Amino acid sequence: MKRRKLSKEFKIKAVELSNVQGNTKEIAMELSISSDLIYRWRRELELHPDLAFSDNGVKQLTEDQKELEQLRKQLKDVTMERDILKKAVSIFSKSDRKY
Incomplete structure (x- = not known):
């Protein structure tokens, strides 16, 4: 299976949606992604908001x-x-x- 490349904006919107609506699993199903991804993105945004989702995939x-x-x-x-x-x-x- 080919790995999808999701944009920084997509990830931020997914986290925002899960924070507002509260049902992460349902949102993940609608976006066709794993709910674990949303949890990981949320953690990354909380820890390093300015470095989150760097384009090269390596945390700076x-x-x-x-x-x-x-x-x-x-x-x-x-x-x-x-x-x-x-x-x-x-x-x-x-x-x-x-x-």
Whole structure:
């Protein structure tokens, strides 16, 4: 089955209809789509209204999310380096005691 490409406007109208009329399953049947799609679109609009339904299908990260991802990577690297240094200090301090 070929996947349909639905416009951003269609998705927004479907969410608006389900919010106003309240019967999501009935609206989904009328529009020939799954009710799960409407629920997912509603969630996407609530979480990221300005980024919802991007044309390329990939969610764009906000600047804060990009920065957070970068900081998490840096923290992981620094933590790993610290653990390596702790082990090295431990090894060298043990070797000094033996002499």
